[in-house]
Amino acid sequence: MATKLVQLQSKATEASKLVAKHGTGYYRQLLEKNRQYIQEPPTVEKCDLLAKQLFYTRLSSIPGRFEAFWKELDYAKHLLKNRRELKIEDAGIAALFGLECFAWFCAGEIIGRGFTITGYYV
Template structure:
């Protein structure tokens, strides 16, 4: 493991040199390509105004998202009510979805603890 540290350091050095050499031109290109999103003049008041617009726009979208959630919930209720009509493919997709949710939760817990396996005997 210790022998890999110099290799890792050289890779990091190479990557930082590439970023230092090409970072400025990439930044300018990115700003030029997205010029239509930039508000002029770039003042604090304009930023605060845009933040308020974003907040209230998202607040106004809650009823639409709530209605969509209710439709999805009705769909799930209908599936549970008619579960005898399910085939093995639908059950497998549901099981994989549940497994994926569990895996994301478990991975998030590990990342949140700083990549430590506290309480687990590995």
């Protein structure tokens, strides 16, 4: 256990040296590359304004998303009513989507248990 701690400490030291050496250059390069997204003047008031704009823009998009949700649900109901017309490709896509949802559920359960498969800490 002590050797792992020493290895972890040495790796952390290497990483901090790397960040200290190249961090400012990367920071400047990132800011220069994304200059068009920077708001001037960079003040707290400007940040508050942008946060409020984002919040209310997202809030105003809810009716459109709500409408799209109901259209998707109506399409799914239509597919269920007309199962006999269902193509194998559509059934395969639905099966893959269900499998993906199940996989994300399982991953969430594993993460919730602290990254243990059985639920017991080893």
